[in-house]
Amino acid sequence: MSTEFVFATAQYESGDWDSAPLVPPNIIDTIARYTEIAVAPTGVIVALSDDRMLRYPLLFLTGHLPVRFTEAERRNVRRFVERGGMLFVDDHNHDIDGTFHKTATEEITRSVGPLVELPNDHQLYTAFFKFDGPPTTSHELNGWGDNLVHRHLLAVMRGGRIAVLYSSKDYSSEWNYHPDSKRFLSVDNTRFAVNIVVYALSA
């Protein structure tokens, strides 16, 4: 059995789950750059309705369209969280009142539990790099979407740890570029992904 971390993207039936195909390789590249975590060079795509989704400690879910889980998807998400997995949901619409936000938060609440604001001094923000809260994305500041800077991420807590991390900050757009293009950035904007992965693997 492989002990290396495999970045898994969640595939669900109702929406465009593959809207940010370059996020997984970008995060894998970031993990390799900054940590010694044994990481697989490619990510995997796993259907939420497939029991194999339970093999991965962290699942990344994004999209623009309404999120309506099937009963099998809902059941597996519940099992995944109960087994200690962490689901990272990011709204690719970079807005707060859009349909993805409404439907995804409704499904999460129904499947796992209510989302609460994650305090900005939570362990997640110091799990590897130190942040004072969720890093701002360029999409929050460019006049698109709701034109808001979201001060907090949302989370469903289980046993003192984050079971579901929900972001309206559109990291899916922020991180959706080829890893080779990181050299053009003065500050790597994917560093927060390291915190998410390290937290999911260790907390």
Add this chain to the structure above:
Amino acid sequence: MNVFVELRAARLTLAAGVMVRALVWGASAALTVVAGAAAVDVATPLSLDVRSRVLGVAIAAGMATFVALGWRDRSVLSARRVALWVEEQFPSLEYALVTAVESGEPRFVQGTSTDRWLVVARRRVARALRTPSAAFAVAVIVLVVLPSGAVARVRSPHAGDSLERRPASRSGRRNRLAPLVAELAPPAYSGQRASTIDEPSDVRALVGTRVTIRGRGDGASVVAIAGPDTLRATTTADRWTVSLAVGTHPLAVRFRDEANARIVALEPIADDAPTVTLVTPPHDSVLRAATGRIALTADAGDDIGLASGAFEYIVSSGEGETFTFRSGTIGATRLAGKTASLTASIRLDSLALKPGDILHLRAVARDGNTVTGPGIGTSETRAIRIARPDEYDSLAVDAAAPSDAEKGAISERMLIMLAEALERQRPRLTRDTLLRESHGIAVDQKKLRRTVGDIVFTRLGGNPSAEESTNDENPQRAKSIAELLQRADSATNRSIDPMDFRGDESPVVAVNKPLLEAYNAMWDASLSLELGEPDRALPHMRRALAAIQRARQAERLYLHGAPPRVVIDLDKARLKGKDKGSSSVRRALTVSDSADNARADRFARIIELAARDPGAAADSLLLLRIDALTGAPAFAAALGDAAQAMRAGKGDVATAALARARRALAGVPVVHDSLGRWGIVP
């Protein structure tokens, strides 16, 4: 007086006596059962179930006694037996009366005095009624002497009458926490009736139910600690009362009164959200045009009762990064009962759907929960997509200038046409002319072959014309595609075995394989052309053309939906050679059954406590049950049974329940179908 008339009067007197005596004995038996049960109930309280059956048992005992005695003395109905009884009382008759009765002839007893027959019969009846009357009187006296309320608990038992029972001991009379009665008033929306529980220890009730706990005596010193709240009892007419509502979480209410304490667990029953099934449309679909009407049907059900239902739709328009959404509700209707059907229809024309739009449909039902709800149940979502005009081709073909391969295909087709024309003219040409013309075509074929070779080697990372420029007639040329690929591979150091590819893992091989086929076919064609044999060259030339066509298709067709595959070079990302240090302190994930372990520890401590203080252990079991209700319901159920049994002093029942709890805590044993790897016997 007629002898027979006198005999009949005596018989009726005796029969009435028998009936009355059986009746009195039956009543005495019934009253004795009631009095006995009431006396036992005074000493040790009988359950409502037992008391409910006492009255039936008493009536049955009375009836049985009455019937048995009546049956035993049924001979009183016989005139001959009564005559014998009269003969026994008056021996002077010397069987004359019996003879007269048997023969029906009154002459045998003519002149016999009958004056005292009836008197003797009445005396006998009075004597026979003496004992049962005494027994009846004793039973009545016992019933009267018993404490007030004791007989009423047996005569008309009902839930909540434990407060009417007077404890036998003085200490019991001083304890205001025993007995207790809980009256449950469910929330109005549920339509459920109120109920009463005697001696509650674990109250299961719908969330929002008003629970009123009642006890006996002055409640000035009685307090109930419910979580962070401390409630004081109110006293009315020698009864104290504490009232609280069932919340969404289990709660242990601790009652205290001077030196006495008691725990009552409130276990909420959640009102489940309705379940909704969308019947039509039965599956997702793609429509060519957004016209017409879609019928919507759904079935809804709820554990308490439905209140309303509707269909919801969302229309998502756009693609890529730009999406807009519209939503709405149709077919809203009020529902009643536990199950209902929803029907509606939606006109696609009214939604002004455009090609590419997606219509998401689902059914929603709400229950009448006014306490924690309303509970909202939703069905699966159906997606109806309006097709785009350009999506009927499953493959997208990008318009572009002809590629090198396409230019080669045109040239190869021209060469084939030249070769076919030469073959047609062949009978009219001399040998020298045929060789000259054929050789010219062969030269063009070689040029074209060199162009194809350049394309292949360029793609493989080699030098263009590296092979051809050295010696066009090299006998060491590749004899097969595999050999050529191996040479190409060795020149570019790409992999060990370029032919060992799987599926579409190597796009370089996939694209170049047909070109390499063309490359070799052109070689064979040029050889035949140089020998002046265009007829033998043509099959090779056509094979080359077909291979080029395949290469062209392979280059121009792109499947939709496959995200770019980026494989991270981990060594490169890690700048291989840097100082290896632990970049993060990692801790193992907490084992998922830590909650079970905590429960097991508490359970073990309670078992130890049970030997010393069963009452405290029962309370601890109740508290553990409250904590385990959500995470381990089977374990919690067994704990509840154990606590009740311990309080009732039923050791064997408690032991069985505790064993069941321990098994529930240990989980389902893992069964292996076969020996594992380490268990294989050689």
